[in-house]
Amino acid sequence: MKYSVDKNGFYGDFGGAFIPELLYPNVKELEDNYIDILESEEFITEYKGLLKDYVGRPSPLYLAKRLSAKYGGNIYLKREDLNHTGAHKINNTVGQILLAKKLGKKRIIAETGAGQHGVATATVCALMDLECIVYMGEIDIERQAPNVARMKMLGAEVRPATSGSKTLKDATNEAIRDWINNPLDTYYLIGSVVGPHPYPDLVTRLQSVISEEMKKQLKEKTGKENPDKIIACVGGGSNAAGAFYHFLEDDDVELIAVEAAGMGVDTGETAATTKMGTPGIIHGSKTLLMQDEFGQITEPYSISAGLDYPGVGPLHAHLFKTKRGRFLNATDREALEAARELTLLEGIIPALESAHALAVLSKIEINDSDTIVVNLSGRGDKDMDTFQRELGY
Numbered sequence: 001m002k003y004s005v006d007k008n009g010f011y012g013d014f015g016g017a018f019i020p021e022l023l024y025p026n027v028k029e030l031e032d033n034y035i036d037i038l039e040s041e042e043f044i045t046e047y048k049g050l051l052k053d054y055v056g057r058p059s060p061l062y063l064a065k066r067l068s069a070k071y072g073g074n075i076y077l078k079r080e081d082l083n084h085t086g087a088h089k090i091n092n093t094v095g096q097i098l099l100a101k102k103l104g105k106k107r108i109i110a111e112t113g114a115g116q117h118g119v120a121t122a123t124v125c126a127l128m129d130l131e132c133i134v135y136m137g138e139i140d141i142e143r144q145a146p147n148v149a150r151m152k153m154l155g156a157e158v159r160p161a162t163s164g165s166k167t168l169k170d171a172t173n174e175a176i177r178d179w180i181n182n183p184l185d186t187y188y189l190i191g192s193v194v195g196p197h198p199y200p201d202l203v204t205r206l207q208s209v210i211s212e213e214m215k216k217q218l219k220e221k222t223g224k225e226n227p228d229k230i231i232a233c234v235g236g237g238s239n240a241a242g243a244f245y246h247f248l249e250d251d252d253v254e255l256i257a258v259e260a261a262g263m264g265v266d267t268g269e270t271a272a273t274t275k276m277g278t279p280g281i282i283h284g285s286k287t288l289l290m291q292d293e294f295g296q297i298t299e300p301y302s303i304s305a306g307l308d309y310p311g312v313g314p315l316h317a318h319l320f321k322t323k324r325g326r327f328l329n330a331t332d333r334e335a336l337e338a339a340r341e342l343t344l345l346e347g348i349i350p351a352l353e354s355a356h357a358l359a360v361l362s363k364i365e366i367n368d369s370d371t372i373v374v375n376l377s378g379r380g381d382k383d384m385d386t387f388q389r390e391l392g393y
């Protein structure tokens, strides 16, 4: 398996667990137990049950006829936007909360940037009656007031990170500090395929339900399990990892990852990590990240809060390096126009993140016989303020 994590937690050159010694016991406990728990019958039954009845899976695979007429081929949308809480993130938090319970943990901590992962975490903590503390940069708390209110309504405590740039990386530092101080009863619930091993593999496995369903649904609808192309946006990379997972070894499927170019990859206002990044260590993992000559992480920029991350998960760094994945990008403006277009053609308002994936349909070659799946990672309700401001509604 060329694209699976090895026993040391690496995907080729990337991954691993670069953590302070004080965190070692926590990470080791997780590493020693996660596969056995994930593969146990009890876990599988509970996880699949919640995905079906609570999240609303399987999410539909929808043939977008008018979008296909415009770009050619048969373009299907994997409708993660129809999940409970409006995006793919819930697939992961439902799985990790069950894992935390099996490990006997009583207290859940998380960090969040835009607040989407915080909401998905607070949701499952309410469901399972577990204490929930979400670290969030002070600036992000101001920028993302509706999600802060949601987390509070769900019973979570939102703790501001007041150091540094007061954004996501500072919230991450606070969460790690908390975990070091509370090693026994606390579970750190990470929201994407990032962080020290085993988190990238854990989150990939939990999101892989997306490609598992795609295979079945494509077989039913087209007679073939494999599409010609799969397109997904990449922030940390969890929706893309989930959409790619069961196709990684199928070389006939082209995997297209789309990063946020922001104002443009050469403007300094960007989150296109594989274009602008270099190898380094972020969040306990060796991967590609945007950093200055002194190894200080540079602040990323994208209009889409979910893609505004200075790294990519180690699996994606590996897919990029080995060329198994094709990495493209879309600017703020291109994503906004793609969101408008999908809305008018199909009556679906996508999340701004997902709109980046849609925006590359105009940049790739498409044959009339092609089957293409775009992973529609989330719905656009949360982005209405931005659409109103930028598109003038």
Ligand SMILES: *Cc1c(COP(=O)(O)O)cnc(C)c1O
Residues within 6 Å of the ligand: 087, 088, 089, 116, 191, 192, 193, 233, 234, 235, 236, 237, 238, 239, 240, 306, 307, 351, 353, 354, 377, 378, 379
């Ligand atoms: C958080 C988010 C993303 C980006 O996260 P990944 O881990 O890269 O998937 C993409 N789309 C939506 C709708 C999100 O909420």
